Amino acid sequence: xxxxxxxxxxxxxxxxxxxxxxxxxxxxxxxxxxxxxxxxxxxxxxxxxxxxxxxxxxxxxxxxxxxxxxxxxxxxxxxxxxxxxxxxxxxxxxxxxxxxxxxxxxxxxxxxxxxxxxxxxxxxxxxxxxxxxxxxxxxxxxxxxxxxxxxxxxxxxxxxxxxxxxxxxxxxxxxxxxxxxxxxxxx
Numbered sequence: 001x002x003x004x005x006x007x008x009x010x011x012x013x014x015x016x017x018x019x020x021x022x023x024x025x026x027x028x029x030x031x032x033x034x035x036x037x038x039x040x041x042x043x044x045x046x047x048x049x050x051x052x053x054x055x056x057x058x059x060x061x062x063x064x065x066x067x068x069x070x071x072x073x074x075x076x077x078x079x080x081x082x083x084x085x086x087x088x089x090x091x092x093x094x095x096x097x098x099x100x101x102x103x104x105x106x107x108x109x110x111x112x113x114x115x116x117x118x119x120x121x122x123x124x125x126x127x128x129x130x131x132x133x134x135x136x137x138x139x140x141x142x143x144x145x146x147x148x149x150x151x152x153x154x155x156x157x158x159x160x161x162x163x164x165x166x167x168x169x170x171x172x173x174x175x176x177x178x179x180x181x182x183x184x185x186x187x
Contacts, residue, residue, distance in 0.1 A: 033051075070089070070104070073089045107144070110151055129155055150168075153165045
């Protein structure tokens with residue numbers, strides 16, 4: 001039986017996938033995973049994010065590795081796999097520290113705070129929320145800071161620290177207001 005060159009190349013790619021070193025394969029897979037996640041197909045999204053992570057690992061692009069670990073954890077959370085999500089986020093946090101990616105550490109801290117809040121571990125939730133607020137405040141990232149302040153306020157409210165919770169809610173609102181209206185103030 002004679003096989004054409006196209007069939008041979010297609011078979012080789014199927015059997016031995018080639019990963020580029022630029023991370024484009026991982027990005028393409030990650031985009032498909034995001035589509036699946038937005039469509040509510042969480043198991044499919046999780047499998048695709050894991051494949052994207054594998055491709056990001058092969059390409060050595062740390063930012064992609066961190067992003068996909070964070071997205072894997074998001075899928076795990078939505079599938080109520082709290083222990084898996086926590087393990088994944090802690091791995092992302094470790095890589096964030098190794099690569100000195102402060103913004104990703106803050107994002108992961110926010111997600112760990114939310115996870116801890118959902119599992120009623122309020123002291124851990126408060127710790128991660130405060131760390132996230134601190135980083136976003138120093139990095140001048142108002143939208144992310146607003147989210148972190150809201151998570152912290154939620155935690156404090158549930159712990160009965162209402163005065164500080166209210167202060168954080170007000171600060172989050174002020175942060176959001178100033179960040180959305182900042183460009184208009186110059187006119």
